Amino acid sequence: MACGDMVIKCASNRDRISQPVGAIAFEMESAGIFQSFAGIVIKGVCGYADSHKHKQWQDYAAGTAAAATKAVLEQFTPQDRPPAEPIDSANQTLQKPLYLVRHKAWVNFVGRDHCLNAIEHSLIREKGDTIQKCFVVYGIGGAGKTQVCLRFAELHRDKFLGVFEVDASTSVTIERDFAAIAEKIGCRATSDDGIDYLSTSQDRWLLIIDNVDLKEGSIRKYFPNTHRGCILMTTRNHRLAIPGTAGNYQLDSMDPEEGISLFLKEVHEYPNTQGNRLIASDIAKELGYLPLALAHAAVPIRHKRCRLEDYREYFQKKTSKS
Incomplete structure:
Protein backbone atom coordinates (compact mmCIF):
# COMPACT_ATOMS: atom_id res chain seq x y z
CA MET A 1 0.00 0.00 0.00
CA ALA A 2 1.39 3.40 -1.00
CA CYS A 3 1.00 6.35 1.34
CA GLY A 4 0.98 10.01 0.31
CA ASP A 5 -0.21 13.49 1.19
CA MET A 6 -2.55 14.10 -1.76
CA VAL A 7 -5.37 12.36 -3.62
CA ILE A 8 -4.40 10.46 -6.79
CA LYS A 9 -6.83 11.55 -9.52
CA CYS A 10 -4.97 10.47 -12.65
CA ALA A 11 -4.84 6.84 -13.83
CA SER A 12 -1.52 7.30 -15.63
CA ASN A 13 0.10 8.82 -12.53
CA ARG A 14 -1.38 6.01 -10.44
CA ASP A 15 0.19 3.36 -12.69
CA ARG A 16 3.50 5.21 -12.98
CA ILE A 17 3.89 5.38 -9.20
CA SER A 18 2.50 1.96 -8.31
CA GLN A 19 4.24 -0.29 -10.88
CA PRO A 20 7.88 0.22 -9.79
CA VAL A 21 7.10 -0.58 -6.15
CA GLY A 22 4.24 -3.04 -6.66
CA ALA A 23 1.67 -0.92 -4.81
CA ILE A 24 -1.90 -2.20 -5.05
CA ALA A 25 -3.61 0.71 -3.27
CA PHE A 26 -3.13 4.33 -2.15
CA GLU A 27 -4.14 6.03 1.07
CA MET A 28 -3.68 9.45 2.71
CA GLU A 29 -4.84 9.36 6.34
CA SER A 30 -1.66 7.84 7.77
CA ALA A 31 0.77 9.99 5.76
CA GLY A 32 3.73 10.90 7.94
CA ILE A 33 2.60 8.82 10.92
CA PHE A 34 5.51 6.40 10.63
CA GLN A 35 7.93 9.26 11.32
CA SER A 36 6.56 9.22 14.88
CA PHE A 37 5.85 5.53 15.58
CA ALA A 38 5.43 2.18 13.87
CA GLY A 39 1.94 0.85 13.22
CA ILE A 40 -0.40 -1.03 10.91
CA VAL A 41 -2.74 0.66 8.44
CA ILE A 42 -6.00 -1.15 7.67
CA LYS A 43 -8.04 0.43 4.89
CA GLY A 44 -11.19 -0.27 2.91
CA VAL A 45 -11.27 0.43 -0.84
CA CYS A 46 -13.68 3.11 -2.03
CA GLY A 47 -12.22 4.30 -5.35
CA TYR A 48 -9.90 3.57 -8.23
CA ALA A 49 -7.31 6.32 -7.62
CA ASP A 50 -8.36 8.05 -10.81
CA SER A 51 -10.98 10.61 -11.82
CA HIS A 52 -13.89 8.32 -10.87
CA LYS A 53 -15.06 9.02 -7.31
CA HIS A 54 -17.58 6.75 -5.58
CA LYS A 55 -18.65 8.42 -2.36
CA GLN A 56 -21.46 5.87 -1.93
CA TRP A 57 -18.78 3.25 -1.34
CA GLN A 58 -17.15 5.08 1.57
CA ASP A 59 -19.49 3.75 4.25
CA TYR A 60 -18.96 0.19 3.05
CA ALA A 61 -15.21 0.71 2.93
CA ALA A 62 -15.18 2.09 6.47
CA GLY A 63 -17.26 -0.85 7.72
CA THR A 64 -14.95 -3.34 6.02
CA ALA A 65 -11.86 -1.70 7.53
CA ALA A 66 -13.45 -1.70 11.00
CA ALA A 67 -14.35 -5.39 10.71
CA ALA A 68 -10.82 -6.26 9.53
CA THR A 69 -9.32 -4.26 12.41
CA LYS A 70 -11.51 -6.15 14.88
CA ALA A 71 -10.34 -9.45 13.39
CA VAL A 72 -6.69 -8.42 13.71
CA LEU A 73 -7.11 -7.33 17.33
CA GLU A 74 -8.76 -10.65 18.18
CA GLN A 75 -5.49 -12.38 17.30
CA PHE A 76 -3.84 -10.76 20.33
CA THR A 77 -4.32 -12.59 23.62
CA PRO A 78 -4.56 -10.30 26.66
CA GLN A 79 -2.55 -11.36 29.68
CA ASP A 80 -4.43 -11.47 32.96
CA ARG A 81 -2.03 -9.98 35.42
CA PRO A 82 -2.68 -7.44 38.16
CA PRO A 83 -1.59 -3.89 37.35
CA ALA A 84 1.45 -2.58 39.14
CA GLU A 85 0.68 -0.57 42.24
CA PRO A 86 1.15 3.12 41.38
CA ILE A 87 3.75 4.92 43.43
CA ASP A 88 3.74 8.40 44.79
CA SER A 89 5.28 10.87 42.36
CA ALA A 90 6.86 12.97 45.11
CA ASN A 91 10.65 12.74 45.50
CA GLN A 92 11.00 9.97 42.89
CA THR A 93 14.33 9.47 41.15
CA LEU A 94 15.10 7.71 37.90
CA GLN A 95 17.08 4.48 38.17
CA LYS A 96 18.43 4.89 34.62
CA PRO A 97 18.41 7.58 31.91
CA LEU A 98 15.03 8.09 30.27
CA TYR A 99 14.57 9.61 26.80
CA LEU A 100 10.84 10.11 26.20
CA VAL A 101 10.17 12.21 23.09
CA ARG A 102 7.35 11.92 20.56
CA HIS A 103 8.99 13.37 17.46
CA LYS A 104 11.70 11.68 15.45
CA ALA A 105 14.86 13.72 14.97
CA TRP A 106 16.03 14.31 11.41
CA VAL A 107 18.96 12.15 10.39
CA ASN A 108 20.05 14.83 7.90
CA PHE A 109 20.04 17.74 10.32
CA VAL A 110 22.16 20.61 8.99
CA GLY A 111 23.44 23.85 10.55
CA ARG A 112 21.52 26.00 13.06
CA ASP A 113 24.74 26.24 15.09
CA HIS A 114 24.05 29.78 16.29
CA CYS A 115 20.72 28.78 17.82
CA LEU A 116 22.14 25.57 19.31
CA ASN A 117 25.01 27.51 20.87
CA ALA A 118 22.60 30.05 22.34
CA ILE A 119 20.56 27.28 23.97
CA GLU A 120 23.66 25.52 25.26
CA HIS A 121 25.07 28.73 26.74
CA SER A 122 21.81 29.58 28.51
CA LEU A 123 20.77 26.15 29.80
CA ILE A 124 24.11 24.43 30.43
CA ARG A 125 27.07 26.81 30.60
CA GLU A 126 25.38 29.74 32.34
CA LYS A 127 25.68 29.52 36.11
CA GLY A 128 22.80 30.18 38.45
CA ASP A 129 20.79 27.11 39.42
CA THR A 130 18.59 28.96 41.90
CA ILE A 131 15.98 29.87 39.30
CA GLN A 132 14.13 27.74 36.82
CA LYS A 133 15.76 27.97 33.40
CA CYS A 134 13.39 28.31 30.46
CA PHE A 135 14.60 29.02 26.93
CA VAL A 136 12.09 29.87 24.16
CA VAL A 137 12.67 29.23 20.46
CA TYR A 138 10.08 31.11 18.40
CA GLY A 139 9.51 31.75 14.72
CA ILE A 140 7.40 31.00 11.68
CA GLY A 141 5.97 27.56 11.00
CA GLY A 142 8.30 25.25 9.08
CA ALA A 143 11.48 26.90 10.35
CA GLY A 144 12.46 23.69 12.18
CA LYS A 145 12.02 24.81 15.80
CA THR A 146 11.14 21.31 17.02
CA GLN A 147 14.07 19.74 15.20
CA VAL A 148 16.52 22.24 16.71
CA CYS A 149 15.28 21.30 20.18
CA LEU A 150 15.53 17.57 19.43
CA ARG A 151 19.04 18.12 18.09
CA PHE A 152 20.03 19.93 21.27
CA ALA A 153 18.53 17.11 23.35
CA GLU A 154 20.51 14.49 21.41
CA LEU A 155 23.78 16.41 21.65
CA HIS A 156 23.46 16.92 25.40
CA ARG A 157 21.39 13.96 26.60
CA ASP A 158 24.33 12.80 28.73
CA LYS A 159 23.89 15.94 30.86
CA PHE A 160 20.29 15.06 31.80
CA LEU A 161 18.99 11.93 33.47
CA GLY A 162 15.61 12.47 31.87
CA VAL A 163 14.61 14.10 28.57
CA PHE A 164 10.87 14.58 27.98
CA GLU A 165 8.67 16.14 25.30
CA VAL A 166 5.18 17.60 25.71
CA ASP A 167 2.96 18.57 22.78
CA ALA A 168 1.54 21.94 23.87
CA SER A 169 -0.74 22.62 20.90
CA THR A 170 -3.78 22.16 23.19
CA SER A 171 -4.41 21.66 26.89
CA VAL A 172 -5.58 18.11 26.07
CA THR A 173 -2.27 17.12 24.49
CA ILE A 174 -0.34 18.74 27.34
CA GLU A 175 -2.18 16.75 29.99
CA ARG A 176 -1.91 13.57 27.91
CA ASP A 177 1.87 13.84 27.64
CA PHE A 178 2.44 14.73 31.31
CA ALA A 179 0.32 11.69 32.19
CA ALA A 180 2.53 9.57 29.91
CA ILE A 181 5.61 10.80 31.80
CA ALA A 182 4.04 9.82 35.11
CA GLU A 183 3.08 6.39 33.80
CA LYS A 184 6.55 5.78 32.40
CA ILE A 185 8.21 6.24 35.78
CA GLY A 186 5.57 4.09 37.52
CA CYS A 187 3.31 6.77 39.00
CA ARG A 188 -0.41 7.21 38.49
CA ALA A 189 -1.03 8.14 34.86
CA THR A 190 -2.31 11.67 35.48
CA SER A 191 -0.96 15.00 34.30
CA ASP A 192 -0.74 16.26 37.90
CA ASP A 193 1.48 13.33 38.85
CA GLY A 194 3.71 13.97 35.85
CA ILE A 195 4.16 17.62 36.82
CA ASP A 196 4.60 16.71 40.50
CA TYR A 197 7.35 14.24 39.61
CA LEU A 198 9.29 16.85 37.68
CA SER A 199 8.71 19.43 40.44
CA THR A 200 10.04 17.23 43.23
CA SER A 201 12.57 15.04 41.44
CA GLN A 202 16.18 15.29 42.53
CA ASP A 203 17.28 14.42 38.98
CA ARG A 204 18.43 16.92 36.39
CA TRP A 205 16.00 16.81 33.47
CA LEU A 206 15.21 18.57 30.20
CA LEU A 207 11.57 19.23 29.27
CA ILE A 208 10.74 20.21 25.67
CA ILE A 209 7.36 21.98 25.58
CA ASP A 210 6.65 22.01 21.87
CA ASN A 211 4.29 24.06 19.70
CA VAL A 212 2.87 26.26 22.44
CA ASP A 213 -0.35 27.90 21.31
CA LEU A 214 -1.78 28.91 24.68
CA LYS A 215 -1.62 32.28 26.42
CA GLU A 216 1.39 33.02 28.59
CA GLY A 217 -0.50 32.59 31.85
CA SER A 218 -2.09 29.35 30.65
CA ILE A 219 1.20 27.71 29.75
CA ARG A 220 2.99 28.81 32.93
CA LYS A 221 0.68 26.70 35.09
CA TYR A 222 2.19 23.60 33.48
CA PHE A 223 5.77 24.55 34.36
CA PRO A 224 7.19 22.20 37.05
CA ASN A 225 8.03 24.25 40.14
CA THR A 226 11.74 23.56 40.53
CA HIS A 227 15.16 24.85 39.52
CA ARG A 228 16.69 21.41 38.95
CA GLY A 229 15.32 20.95 35.45
CA CYS A 230 15.50 22.97 32.25
CA ILE A 231 12.61 23.87 29.96
CA LEU A 232 13.00 24.32 26.21
CA MET A 233 9.87 25.79 24.62
CA THR A 234 8.85 26.34 20.98
CA THR A 235 6.11 28.62 19.66
CA ARG A 236 5.12 30.60 16.58
CA ASN A 237 3.91 33.46 18.78
CA HIS A 238 6.67 35.96 19.53
CA ARG A 239 4.68 37.27 22.52
CA LEU A 240 5.23 33.92 24.22
CA ALA A 241 8.98 34.50 24.34
CA ILE A 242 8.38 36.28 27.67
CA PRO A 243 8.53 33.11 29.84
CA GLY A 244 12.09 32.57 28.65
CA THR A 245 13.92 33.27 31.91
CA ALA A 246 17.12 31.92 30.38
CA GLY A 247 16.66 33.68 27.04
CA ASN A 248 14.95 33.31 23.68
CA TYR A 249 15.87 32.94 20.04
CA GLN A 250 13.97 33.84 16.87
CA LEU A 251 14.46 31.06 14.33
CA ASP A 252 13.89 32.10 10.72
CA SER A 253 14.68 30.57 7.34
CA MET A 254 17.95 28.71 6.93
CA ASP A 255 21.12 30.25 5.59
Missing part, protein backbone atom coordinates in the same frame (compact mmCIF):
# COMPACT_ATOMS: atom_id res chain seq x y z
CA PRO A 256 21.07 29.65 1.79
CA GLU A 257 24.13 27.37 1.86
CA GLU A 258 22.66 25.35 4.73
CA GLY A 259 19.33 25.06 2.92
CA ILE A 260 21.03 23.77 -0.24
CA SER A 261 23.05 21.22 1.78
CA LEU A 262 19.92 20.01 3.61
CA PHE A 263 18.00 19.58 0.36
CA LEU A 264 20.78 17.57 -1.30
CA LYS A 265 21.11 15.36 1.78
CA GLU A 266 17.36 14.70 1.74
CA VAL A 267 17.30 13.67 -1.93
CA HIS A 268 20.16 11.21 -1.19
CA GLU A 269 21.39 10.04 -4.61
CA TYR A 270 22.62 13.37 -5.99
CA PRO A 271 26.23 14.16 -5.00
CA ASN A 272 27.13 17.54 -3.54
CA THR A 273 28.64 18.85 -6.77
CA GLN A 274 28.71 22.45 -7.95
CA GLY A 275 26.19 21.68 -10.70
CA ASN A 276 23.73 19.99 -8.33
CA ARG A 277 24.12 22.78 -5.80
CA LEU A 278 23.26 25.31 -8.49
CA ILE A 279 20.03 23.45 -9.33
CA ALA A 280 19.23 22.97 -5.64
CA SER A 281 19.86 26.66 -5.03
CA ASP A 282 16.94 27.68 -7.26
CA ILE A 283 14.64 25.15 -5.55
CA ALA A 284 15.68 26.15 -2.04
CA LYS A 285 15.22 29.83 -2.84
CA GLU A 286 11.72 29.22 -4.23
CA LEU A 287 10.81 27.38 -1.02
CA GLY A 288 12.08 30.22 1.16
CA TYR A 289 14.94 28.13 2.64
CA LEU A 290 12.45 26.63 5.12
CA PRO A 291 13.75 23.23 6.30
CA LEU A 292 10.34 21.58 6.57
CA ALA A 293 9.44 22.64 3.02
CA LEU A 294 12.83 21.46 1.74
CA ALA A 295 12.42 18.07 3.42
CA HIS A 296 8.97 17.59 1.86
CA ALA A 297 10.19 18.79 -1.54
CA ALA A 298 12.89 16.13 -1.56
CA VAL A 299 10.37 13.28 -1.29
CA PRO A 300 9.30 13.03 -4.97
CA ILE A 301 12.95 13.17 -6.10
CA ARG A 302 13.99 10.55 -3.55
CA HIS A 303 11.11 8.30 -4.67
CA LYS A 304 12.06 8.85 -8.33
CA ARG A 305 8.86 10.59 -9.33
CA CYS A 306 11.02 13.26 -10.93
CA ARG A 307 14.68 14.15 -11.34
CA LEU A 308 16.48 16.93 -9.53
CA GLU A 309 16.76 19.02 -12.67
CA ASP A 310 13.03 18.55 -13.42
CA TYR A 311 11.73 19.39 -9.96
CA ARG A 312 10.73 23.00 -10.64
CA GLU A 313 8.54 21.91 -13.56
CA TYR A 314 7.10 19.11 -11.40
CA PHE A 315 6.40 21.56 -8.57
CA GLN A 316 4.74 24.09 -10.86
CA LYS A 317 2.44 21.43 -12.32
CA LYS A 318 1.42 20.32 -8.83
CA THR A 319 0.71 23.84 -7.63
CA SER A 320 -1.27 24.74 -10.78
CA LYS A 321 -3.51 21.70 -10.31
CA SER A 322 -4.20 22.59 -6.68
Whole structure:
Protein backbone atom coordinates (compact mmCIF):
# COMPACT_ATOMS: atom_id res chain seq x y z
CA MET A 1 0.00 0.00 0.00
CA ALA A 2 1.39 3.40 -1.00
CA CYS A 3 1.00 6.35 1.34
CA GLY A 4 0.98 10.01 0.31
CA ASP A 5 -0.21 13.49 1.19
CA MET A 6 -2.55 14.10 -1.76
CA VAL A 7 -5.37 12.36 -3.62
CA ILE A 8 -4.40 10.46 -6.79
CA LYS A 9 -6.83 11.55 -9.52
CA CYS A 10 -4.97 10.47 -12.65
CA ALA A 11 -4.84 6.84 -13.83
CA SER A 12 -1.52 7.30 -15.63
CA ASN A 13 0.10 8.82 -12.53
CA ARG A 14 -1.38 6.01 -10.44
CA ASP A 15 0.19 3.36 -12.69
CA ARG A 16 3.50 5.21 -12.98
CA ILE A 17 3.89 5.38 -9.20
CA SER A 18 2.50 1.96 -8.31
CA GLN A 19 4.24 -0.29 -10.88
CA PRO A 20 7.88 0.22 -9.79
CA VAL A 21 7.10 -0.58 -6.15
CA GLY A 22 4.24 -3.04 -6.66
CA ALA A 23 1.67 -0.92 -4.81
CA ILE A 24 -1.90 -2.20 -5.05
CA ALA A 25 -3.61 0.71 -3.27
CA PHE A 26 -3.13 4.33 -2.15
CA GLU A 27 -4.14 6.03 1.07
CA MET A 28 -3.68 9.45 2.71
CA GLU A 29 -4.84 9.36 6.34
CA SER A 30 -1.66 7.84 7.77
CA ALA A 31 0.77 9.99 5.76
CA GLY A 32 3.73 10.90 7.94
CA ILE A 33 2.60 8.82 10.92
CA PHE A 34 5.51 6.40 10.63
CA GLN A 35 7.93 9.26 11.32
CA SER A 36 6.56 9.22 14.88
CA PHE A 37 5.85 5.53 15.58
CA ALA A 38 5.43 2.18 13.87
CA GLY A 39 1.94 0.85 13.22
CA ILE A 40 -0.40 -1.03 10.91
CA VAL A 41 -2.74 0.66 8.44
CA ILE A 42 -6.00 -1.15 7.67
CA LYS A 43 -8.04 0.43 4.89
CA GLY A 44 -11.19 -0.27 2.91
CA VAL A 45 -11.27 0.43 -0.84
CA CYS A 46 -13.68 3.11 -2.03
CA GLY A 47 -12.22 4.30 -5.35
CA TYR A 48 -9.90 3.57 -8.23
CA ALA A 49 -7.31 6.32 -7.62
CA ASP A 50 -8.36 8.05 -10.81
CA SER A 51 -10.98 10.61 -11.82
CA HIS A 52 -13.89 8.32 -10.87
CA LYS A 53 -15.06 9.02 -7.31
CA HIS A 54 -17.58 6.75 -5.58
CA LYS A 55 -18.65 8.42 -2.36
CA GLN A 56 -21.46 5.87 -1.93
CA TRP A 57 -18.78 3.25 -1.34
CA GLN A 58 -17.15 5.08 1.57
CA ASP A 59 -19.49 3.75 4.25
CA TYR A 60 -18.96 0.19 3.05
CA ALA A 61 -15.21 0.71 2.93
CA ALA A 62 -15.18 2.09 6.47
CA GLY A 63 -17.26 -0.85 7.72
CA THR A 64 -14.95 -3.34 6.02
CA ALA A 65 -11.86 -1.70 7.53
CA ALA A 66 -13.45 -1.70 11.00
CA ALA A 67 -14.35 -5.39 10.71
CA ALA A 68 -10.82 -6.26 9.53
CA THR A 69 -9.32 -4.26 12.41
CA LYS A 70 -11.51 -6.15 14.88
CA ALA A 71 -10.34 -9.45 13.39
CA VAL A 72 -6.69 -8.42 13.71
CA LEU A 73 -7.11 -7.33 17.33
CA GLU A 74 -8.76 -10.65 18.18
CA GLN A 75 -5.49 -12.38 17.30
CA PHE A 76 -3.84 -10.76 20.33
CA THR A 77 -4.32 -12.59 23.62
CA PRO A 78 -4.56 -10.30 26.66
CA GLN A 79 -2.55 -11.36 29.68
CA ASP A 80 -4.43 -11.47 32.96
CA ARG A 81 -2.03 -9.98 35.42
CA PRO A 82 -2.68 -7.44 38.16
CA PRO A 83 -1.59 -3.89 37.35
CA ALA A 84 1.45 -2.58 39.14
CA GLU A 85 0.68 -0.57 42.24
CA PRO A 86 1.15 3.12 41.38
CA ILE A 87 3.75 4.92 43.43
CA ASP A 88 3.74 8.40 44.79
CA SER A 89 5.28 10.87 42.36
CA ALA A 90 6.86 12.97 45.11
CA ASN A 91 10.65 12.74 45.50
CA GLN A 92 11.00 9.97 42.89
CA THR A 93 14.33 9.47 41.15
CA LEU A 94 15.10 7.71 37.90
CA GLN A 95 17.08 4.48 38.17
CA LYS A 96 18.43 4.89 34.62
CA PRO A 97 18.41 7.58 31.91
CA LEU A 98 15.03 8.09 30.27
CA TYR A 99 14.57 9.61 26.80
CA LEU A 100 10.84 10.11 26.20
CA VAL A 101 10.17 12.21 23.09
CA ARG A 102 7.35 11.92 20.56
CA HIS A 103 8.99 13.37 17.46
CA LYS A 104 11.70 11.68 15.45
CA ALA A 105 14.86 13.72 14.97
CA TRP A 106 16.03 14.31 11.41
CA VAL A 107 18.96 12.15 10.39
CA ASN A 108 20.05 14.83 7.90
CA PHE A 109 20.04 17.74 10.32
CA VAL A 110 22.16 20.61 8.99
CA GLY A 111 23.44 23.85 10.55
CA ARG A 112 21.52 26.00 13.06
CA ASP A 113 24.74 26.24 15.09
CA HIS A 114 24.05 29.78 16.29
CA CYS A 115 20.72 28.78 17.82
CA LEU A 116 22.14 25.57 19.31
CA ASN A 117 25.01 27.51 20.87
CA ALA A 118 22.60 30.05 22.34
CA ILE A 119 20.56 27.28 23.97
CA GLU A 120 23.66 25.52 25.26
CA HIS A 121 25.07 28.73 26.74
CA SER A 122 21.81 29.58 28.51
CA LEU A 123 20.77 26.15 29.80
CA ILE A 124 24.11 24.43 30.43
CA ARG A 125 27.07 26.81 30.60
CA GLU A 126 25.38 29.74 32.34
CA LYS A 127 25.68 29.52 36.11
CA GLY A 128 22.80 30.18 38.45
CA ASP A 129 20.79 27.11 39.42
CA THR A 130 18.59 28.96 41.90
CA ILE A 131 15.98 29.87 39.30
CA GLN A 132 14.13 27.74 36.82
CA LYS A 133 15.76 27.97 33.40
CA CYS A 134 13.39 28.31 30.46
CA PHE A 135 14.60 29.02 26.93
CA VAL A 136 12.09 29.87 24.16
CA VAL A 137 12.67 29.23 20.46
CA TYR A 138 10.08 31.11 18.40
CA GLY A 139 9.51 31.75 14.72
CA ILE A 140 7.40 31.00 11.68
CA GLY A 141 5.97 27.56 11.00
CA GLY A 142 8.30 25.25 9.08
CA ALA A 143 11.48 26.90 10.35
CA GLY A 144 12.46 23.69 12.18
CA LYS A 145 12.02 24.81 15.80
CA THR A 146 11.14 21.31 17.02
CA GLN A 147 14.07 19.74 15.20
CA VAL A 148 16.52 22.24 16.71
CA CYS A 149 15.28 21.30 20.18
CA LEU A 150 15.53 17.57 19.43
CA ARG A 151 19.04 18.12 18.09
CA PHE A 152 20.03 19.93 21.27
CA ALA A 153 18.53 17.11 23.35
CA GLU A 154 20.51 14.49 21.41
CA LEU A 155 23.78 16.41 21.65
CA HIS A 156 23.46 16.92 25.40
CA ARG A 157 21.39 13.96 26.60
CA ASP A 158 24.33 12.80 28.73
CA LYS A 159 23.89 15.94 30.86
CA PHE A 160 20.29 15.06 31.80
CA LEU A 161 18.99 11.93 33.47
CA GLY A 162 15.61 12.47 31.87
CA VAL A 163 14.61 14.10 28.57
CA PHE A 164 10.87 14.58 27.98
CA GLU A 165 8.67 16.14 25.30
CA VAL A 166 5.18 17.60 25.71
CA ASP A 167 2.96 18.57 22.78
CA ALA A 168 1.54 21.94 23.87
CA SER A 169 -0.74 22.62 20.90
CA THR A 170 -3.78 22.16 23.19
CA SER A 171 -4.41 21.66 26.89
CA VAL A 172 -5.58 18.11 26.07
CA THR A 173 -2.27 17.12 24.49
CA ILE A 174 -0.34 18.74 27.34
CA GLU A 175 -2.18 16.75 29.99
CA ARG A 176 -1.91 13.57 27.91
CA ASP A 177 1.87 13.84 27.64
CA PHE A 178 2.44 14.73 31.31
CA ALA A 179 0.32 11.69 32.19
CA ALA A 180 2.53 9.57 29.91
CA ILE A 181 5.61 10.80 31.80
CA ALA A 182 4.04 9.82 35.11
CA GLU A 183 3.08 6.39 33.80
CA LYS A 184 6.55 5.78 32.40
CA ILE A 185 8.21 6.24 35.78
CA GLY A 186 5.57 4.09 37.52
CA CYS A 187 3.31 6.77 39.00
CA ARG A 188 -0.41 7.21 38.49
CA ALA A 189 -1.03 8.14 34.86
CA THR A 190 -2.31 11.67 35.48
CA SER A 191 -0.96 15.00 34.30
CA ASP A 192 -0.74 16.26 37.90
CA ASP A 193 1.48 13.33 38.85
CA GLY A 194 3.71 13.97 35.85
CA ILE A 195 4.16 17.62 36.82
CA ASP A 196 4.60 16.71 40.50
CA TYR A 197 7.35 14.24 39.61
CA LEU A 198 9.29 16.85 37.68
CA SER A 199 8.71 19.43 40.44
CA THR A 200 10.04 17.23 43.23
CA SER A 201 12.57 15.04 41.44
CA GLN A 202 16.18 15.29 42.53
CA ASP A 203 17.28 14.42 38.98
CA ARG A 204 18.43 16.92 36.39
CA TRP A 205 16.00 16.81 33.47
CA LEU A 206 15.21 18.57 30.20
CA LEU A 207 11.57 19.23 29.27
CA ILE A 208 10.74 20.21 25.67
CA ILE A 209 7.36 21.98 25.58
CA ASP A 210 6.65 22.01 21.87
CA ASN A 211 4.29 24.06 19.70
CA VAL A 212 2.87 26.26 22.44
CA ASP A 213 -0.35 27.90 21.31
CA LEU A 214 -1.78 28.91 24.68
CA LYS A 215 -1.62 32.28 26.42
CA GLU A 216 1.39 33.02 28.59
CA GLY A 217 -0.50 32.59 31.85
CA SER A 218 -2.09 29.35 30.65
CA ILE A 219 1.20 27.71 29.75
CA ARG A 220 2.99 28.81 32.93
CA LYS A 221 0.68 26.70 35.09
CA TYR A 222 2.19 23.60 33.48
CA PHE A 223 5.77 24.55 34.36
CA PRO A 224 7.19 22.20 37.05
CA ASN A 225 8.03 24.25 40.14
CA THR A 226 11.74 23.56 40.53
CA HIS A 227 15.16 24.85 39.52
CA ARG A 228 16.69 21.41 38.95
CA GLY A 229 15.32 20.95 35.45
CA CYS A 230 15.50 22.97 32.25
CA ILE A 231 12.61 23.87 29.96
CA LEU A 232 13.00 24.32 26.21
CA MET A 233 9.87 25.79 24.62
CA THR A 234 8.85 26.34 20.98
CA THR A 235 6.11 28.62 19.66
CA ARG A 236 5.12 30.60 16.58
CA ASN A 237 3.91 33.46 18.78
CA HIS A 238 6.67 35.96 19.53
CA ARG A 239 4.68 37.27 22.52
CA LEU A 240 5.23 33.92 24.22
CA ALA A 241 8.98 34.50 24.34
CA ILE A 242 8.38 36.28 27.67
CA PRO A 243 8.53 33.11 29.84
CA GLY A 244 12.09 32.57 28.65
CA THR A 245 13.92 33.27 31.91
CA ALA A 246 17.12 31.92 30.38
CA GLY A 247 16.66 33.68 27.04
CA ASN A 248 14.95 33.31 23.68
CA TYR A 249 15.87 32.94 20.04
CA GLN A 250 13.97 33.84 16.87
CA LEU A 251 14.46 31.06 14.33
CA ASP A 252 13.89 32.10 10.72
CA SER A 253 14.68 30.57 7.34
CA MET A 254 17.95 28.71 6.93
CA ASP A 255 21.12 30.25 5.59
CA PRO A 256 21.07 29.65 1.79
CA GLU A 257 24.13 27.37 1.86
CA GLU A 258 22.66 25.35 4.73
CA GLY A 259 19.33 25.06 2.92
CA ILE A 260 21.03 23.77 -0.24
CA SER A 261 23.05 21.22 1.78
CA LEU A 262 19.92 20.01 3.61
CA PHE A 263 18.00 19.58 0.36
CA LEU A 264 20.78 17.57 -1.30
CA LYS A 265 21.11 15.36 1.78
CA GLU A 266 17.36 14.70 1.74
CA VAL A 267 17.30 13.67 -1.93
CA HIS A 268 20.16 11.21 -1.19
CA GLU A 269 21.39 10.04 -4.61
CA TYR A 270 22.62 13.37 -5.99
CA PRO A 271 26.23 14.16 -5.00
CA ASN A 272 27.13 17.54 -3.54
CA THR A 273 28.64 18.85 -6.77
CA GLN A 274 28.71 22.45 -7.95
CA GLY A 275 26.19 21.68 -10.70
CA ASN A 276 23.73 19.99 -8.33
CA ARG A 277 24.12 22.78 -5.80
CA LEU A 278 23.26 25.31 -8.49
CA ILE A 279 20.03 23.45 -9.33
CA ALA A 280 19.23 22.97 -5.64
CA SER A 281 19.86 26.66 -5.03
CA ASP A 282 16.94 27.68 -7.26
CA ILE A 283 14.64 25.15 -5.55
CA ALA A 284 15.68 26.15 -2.04
CA LYS A 285 15.22 29.83 -2.84
CA GLU A 286 11.72 29.22 -4.23
CA LEU A 287 10.81 27.38 -1.02
CA GLY A 288 12.08 30.22 1.16
CA TYR A 289 14.94 28.13 2.64
CA LEU A 290 12.45 26.63 5.12
CA PRO A 291 13.75 23.23 6.30
CA LEU A 292 10.34 21.58 6.57
CA ALA A 293 9.44 22.64 3.02
CA LEU A 294 12.83 21.46 1.74
CA ALA A 295 12.42 18.07 3.42
CA HIS A 296 8.97 17.59 1.86
CA ALA A 297 10.19 18.79 -1.54
CA ALA A 298 12.89 16.13 -1.56
CA VAL A 299 10.37 13.28 -1.29
CA PRO A 300 9.30 13.03 -4.97
CA ILE A 301 12.95 13.17 -6.10
CA ARG A 302 13.99 10.55 -3.55
CA HIS A 303 11.11 8.30 -4.67
CA LYS A 304 12.06 8.85 -8.33
CA ARG A 305 8.86 10.59 -9.33
CA CYS A 306 11.02 13.26 -10.93
CA ARG A 307 14.68 14.15 -11.34
CA LEU A 308 16.48 16.93 -9.53
CA GLU A 309 16.76 19.02 -12.67
CA ASP A 310 13.03 18.55 -13.42
CA TYR A 311 11.73 19.39 -9.96
CA ARG A 312 10.73 23.00 -10.64
CA GLU A 313 8.54 21.91 -13.56
CA TYR A 314 7.10 19.11 -11.40
CA PHE A 315 6.40 21.56 -8.57
CA GLN A 316 4.74 24.09 -10.86
CA LYS A 317 2.44 21.43 -12.32
CA LYS A 318 1.42 20.32 -8.83
CA THR A 319 0.71 23.84 -7.63
CA SER A 320 -1.27 24.74 -10.78
CA LYS A 321 -3.51 21.70 -10.31
CA SER A 322 -4.20 22.59 -6.68
